[in-house]
Amino acid sequence: MANTQFDRPIVPPAKTVWVCQHRSCLAQGSAETLKAFQEAGVTGYTIEACDCQGQCSSGPTVRIGADETTEETWYCQVKPSDVGQIAERHLQLGEQVEEKLNSRIHLRFYF
């Protein structure tokens, strides 16, 4: 049976990094972002290309599945130069990189 979009989970599993490889994100350099994650030497996580995540205007979009320490995380405008800090701070230390969070998903209020 052929795979369809419905064969895939709608949220990334724990310890999985999805890097959108659909049109808008590709036009904004997501192939290089995916390559940077693949070459970052990340251990304990699976790096996967994924289809459109509905955040096309703020790509490249990167989603990381929730795990025991971190909620599901959406990053936006992720350039290859951002991958090192996401790999170190999020994937190794379990802390979100606030400055790259997608503000449409992760609402933050400061008073």
Ligand code: FES
């Ligand atoms: S093309 Fe990447 S989120 Fe839509």
